[in-house]
Amino acid sequence: MEELLILILQGAIEFLFELFGYLPWDFWWYAQPIDSKKEGGDNFSFGWVLFFSVMVGMSLGYFSTFIFPNVIIKFAWLRIALLFISPVVSGCIARVMAKRREIKGYICDPDAHFWLSFCFSMGLVWIRFVYAHRV
Secondary structure (H helix, E strand, O other), X not given: OHHHHHHHHHHXXXXXXXXXXXXXXXXXXXXXXXXXXXXXXXXXXXXXXXXXXXXXXXXXXXXXXXXXXXXXXXXXXHHHHHHHHHHHHHHHHHHHHHHHHHHOOOOOOXXXXXXXXXXXXXXXXXXXXXXXXXX
């Protein structure tokens, strides 16, 4: 039972770390005119936005290894599972947040926010997986 609680807490801590790393990025893009369905005008090219999102996630993941040099999750199978689960869950949460903003009358594209969060999270999680020290 104790190991199950440790497993849940380690997964929650890793996910909260990732979520708090993404929030400033999401708030910055919240005010930007991105539209994943068309390109042109004053809008950013969506491909470059996704590339930039991956790079920012990778940078944050790399610099986080200086603050937290060891892995947070001790179970190897859970770290591997989070490589695939974290980006999808982060993207879904960002999409729900964007939908709520859209309901309140703000102009935003929930699909674009899904992909921004997915790419950011993918960069962060994969870099932490590669460079964090295993104990």
